[in-house]
Structures are given as structure tokens and as C-alpha cells.
């Protein structure tokens with residue numbers, strides 16, 4: 301997807317070891333449609349050559365404020381006005397300090413003063429330097445000035461230390477850059493989303509569960525974050541990385557999911573119940589591993605409480621969206637659940653169809669309200685989620701203005 305189509309990005313590269321990742325960063329930003337112009341500090345040139353970055357960006361690389369030729373081609377004020385975003389990655393402690401002080405002693409710091417575009421910093425330095433009071437004070441000042449700080453990440457560092465200070469991965473910076481330009485139409489909303497399966501223990505080693513991968517719920521969380529919502533994701537056990545920027549609450553059983561959901565919806569504007577919650581739990585969970593001594597065995601089950609229906613019983617309830625995975629009579633069953641559970645919307649899918657629904661990367665949904673229905677045709681779950689989030693918001697706004 302060309303999520304950065306026609307976006308003009310000035311990439312400031314400073315002198316940290318992570319500078320070796322910048323050709324890949326430039327390539328990936330360009331893959332998403334961005335036009336990238338690189339500005340290097342003197343220190344950056346010790347780690348990567350201007351020629352490499354010129355080759356991948358397809359643009360002249362600027363490195364000097366006093367280069368008359370470069371100024372003739374595109375002067376520093378022109379470059380500062382051209383940018384839709386100034387992204388400094390990697391950003392050393394030195395450049396962070398100079399920008400905080402408002403210095404203009406090289407091209408990059410001058411651009412930061414001369415631009416009205418948003419400035420984003422991806423710090424990269426030794427963990428001790430990151431934690432230093434001076435750096436932390438500089439970062440606080442920059443945040444107050446609406447400079448965006450992405451990272452740093454944690455892990456092993458080039459110097460052998462372990463801790464906070466690594467530049468975020470190229471993937472993460474590209475995702476954050478794409479998300480940055482999306483219309484933040486959910487800015488004032490808080491979404492609580494349940495996702496994935498639950499596991500109902502039989503004994504210490506066995507459980508009852510289902511084929512839910514969590515992909516749909518995680519895609520909805522990601523799309524809502526991109527649109528500016530605060531997101532709390534209550535997830536059963538899945539093999540997925542949490543979307544950057546969400547509050548992740550990991551649970552195992554339906555009872556745990558119930559408790560966390562009811563606790564977290566108090567402040568929420570929207571509750572999306574995407575989890576495939578086990579309908580039953582084991583009545584008596586064996587304390588020791590059950591032995592296979594008997595030819596037949598029975599496990600007594602008790603019905604789990606319905607999370608979404610219980611949220612819908614709250615006096616001050618959020619806007620509520622449920623899911624219905626069906627194998628037949630989809631509309632009939634979905635509408636039944638919409639009414640019975642007292643939901644605002646229900647997203648239904650036919651899980652009997654090959655290549656969509658459970659454990660698949662694709663899905664097709666029909667969204668039912670009490671009075672209408674909207675089809676979201678078969679597509680990747682990320683694309684479906686984006687459309688679904690926008691549709692949910694339209695229904696939510698209609699309900700809020702109706703009140």
C-alpha cells in the first residue's frame with residue numbers, strides 16, 4: 301500500500317552506528333511512495349557515505365550549510381519549506397541537545413529551526429547516555445515543543461551494554477511514518493478490544509480452545525490506533541506482536557478476559573468484542589495431570605459468562621460491537637445475537653467459506669445494525685479492519701448526535 305504517497309520527507313542522518321540502517325530505511329519509505337531527501341551531519345559520514353544514500357534516495361544528499369552549489373539547487377530555507385516531515389534517524393544525544401538549544405550550527409539543526417513541518421526524532425545512543433539527566437531533560441523539552449520522539453528500543457547495544465537506547469527497527473519507523481499521516485479521526489476516543497481465543501484448563505497441561513488466531517482483533521486495534529484512538533487490547537494467547545502504541549492486557553481464560561474487560565470499559569467510548577471466547581469452562585480443573593487409566597472419561601463443563609452481553613448491561617455502557625462467526629444462516633443468527641446481547645452493531649462472517657475467517661489472513665464481513673447492513677467484501681484483514689473502524693465510527697457518531 302502506498303501509505304506515504306507524495307509525502308516529502310527530509311531524513312536527517314546523524315553519527316550513530318545505526319546510520320548503517322538508513323539506506324534500507326530510505327528504500328522502504330520510497331516503497332511506500334515517499335519522496336526522501338537526505339541531510340547528513342559530519343558525524344554521519346563516518347558511518348555511511350553520502351553516495352550510498354544518494355543512490356537509494358535518487359536525490360542529492362545535502363551535508364553542508366555553506367555549500368554554494370547545493371544552496372543553488374535547493375537552498376536550506378526551501379528544503380525546510382519543502383518537507384512534510386523532518387525525520388531524524390538515528391538521532392544522537394548531540395543532535396538532540398543542539399536542537400533543544402535551538403542551535404543552527406549545521407544544515408540539519410538549521411532546518412529544524414526553519415521548518416514549520418513536524419519534527420520526529422528516533423534516538424540512538426548508549427543506554428547510559430539515554431538515561432543521563434541532560435538527555436532526559438532535553439527530551440522532555442522537545443516533547444513540550446511538540447517534537448515527536450519514536451523510541452528508543454531496548455536490547456543489546458553495539459558497545460556491549462544492554463538497555464534502552466537502540467534505534468527502533470526500520471520496520472517500526474516505516475509503520476510509524478505511515479501512521480503519522482493518517483487522518484486522526486478517532487483522536488478523542490478510547491477503544492477496548494478483545495481478541496484471540498481463550499484457553500480453558502482441564503489439568504495443568506491440557507486445555508480446551510479454538511482456532512482463532514487473533515489476526516482480526518489485532519488488525520482492528522492497529523487501525524484504531526492509526527486513526528488516533530487510545531486502544532486497550534485484551535488478548536487471549538496468540539502468536540502476534542501487539543500493535544505499537546496499544547495497551548496490551550494478556551489473559552488466558554474466559555473468566556480473566558471477562559474481569560479485564562469489565563474493569564477497562566468504564567472509560568471507553570467503544571467496545572469491540574472480537575475474541576472467540578470459549579462458551580464453557582471445565583467445572584473442576586484437575587490439580588495433577590490426568591492419567592489415561594480409563595477407557596472413557598468425561599469432563600463436566602460450566603457455561604462461561606457472556607462478556608459482551610455483560611458489558612451491554614452496564615448503566616454507562618460504551619458503543620458496543622460484537623462478532624458472529626457462523627457456518628449457516630449468517631444473517632438470521634447474527635441479527636439474533638445483535639438483539640439478544642443488546643449490541644449496537646454486529647460484524648458477521650461465514651467461517652464455513654474456505655480462505656476467510658478463522659486463522660486466515662483474509663476475511664469478508666457484513667456489518668448489521670438494528671436497521672441496516674453493510675457488506676465489506678473479501679480482502680486482507682488489515683484492509684477489512686480499516687473499513688470496519690471507519691464504519692463503526694460513523695454509527696457511533698450517529699448515535700452520539702442522536703442523544
Ligand code: C5P
Nearest residue numbers: 573574575577604605606607608622623
Ligand atoms: O454467542 P457467540 O459466542 O456466537 O457470540 C459472539 C460474540 O459474543 C463475539 O463478539 C464474542 O466476542 C462475544 N462473546 C463474549 N463472551 C462470551 C461469548 C461470546 O464476549 N462468553
